[in-house]
Amino acid sequence: xxxxxxxxxxxxxxxxxxxxxxxxxxxxxxxxxxxxxxxxxxxxxxxxxxxxxxxxxxxxxxxxxxxxxxxxxxxxxxxxxxxxxxxxxxxxxxxxxxxxxxxxxxxxxxxxxxxxxxxxxxxxxxxxxxxxxxxxxxxxxxxxxxxxxxxxxxxxxxxxxxxxxxxxxxxxxx
Numbered sequence: 001x002x003x004x005x006x007x008x009x010x011x012x013x014x015x016x017x018x019x020x021x022x023x024x025x026x027x028x029x030x031x032x033x034x035x036x037x038x039x040x041x042x043x044x045x046x047x048x049x050x051x052x053x054x055x056x057x058x059x060x061x062x063x064x065x066x067x068x069x070x071x072x073x074x075x076x077x078x079x080x081x082x083x084x085x086x087x088x089x090x091x092x093x094x095x096x097x098x099x100x101x102x103x104x105x106x107x108x109x110x111x112x113x114x115x116x117x118x119x120x121x122x123x124x125x126x127x128x129x130x131x132x133x134x135x136x137x138x139x140x141x142x143x144x145x146x147x148x149x150x151x152x153x154x155x156x157x158x159x160x161x162x163x164x165x166x167x168x169x170x171x172x173x174x
Contacts, residue, residue, distance in 0.1 A: 003137030005034050010124045034126070037095035038134035041088040045080075045138045048087065052079045069150060073143040085135055092131045 007015045007027065015027045052075075064071040
């Protein structure tokens with residue numbers, strides 16, 4: 001995965017403490033298991049984005065074409081967010097169980113000992129955190145692709161991309 005999910009902010013002080021006392025492996029294990037769970041959910045994006053493309057109107061395409069450099073990314077994020085998160089969350093939950101995220105979380109906080117006093121007291125929904133970060137990662141990658149398409153006419157490989165971006169002759173042209 002080209003996007004790495006970091007330690008949740010609520011656990012960053014615990015992570016720092018573990019690294020300070022040379023217990024990096026517990027922090028690294030937790031981060032790795034979260035990222036493996038996210039990787040399992042990312043393939044759900046393709047069919048949902050595909051639906052968004054098929055449902056795109058000519059007005060939507062014109063707005064993307066004439067909009068800012070990330071107009072397509074914004075459009076796909078807006079029209080697919082609820083469906084995508086709804087599809088990703090159960091997969092993340094299943095993957096976190098399989099990858100042992102909950103066990104890694106308990107191991108992380110268990111090894112932290114007194115450092116858990118630095119944790120923010122409100123609960124951490126690891127599954128929701130991983131889902132949100134996986135969702136953000138999908139759209140970060142879409143933004144990278146959109147930038148490439150807008151800057152490089154040869155990147156406009158599909159008929160739909162040619163239809164949407166075909167009249168743009170140079171970066172920033174409208």
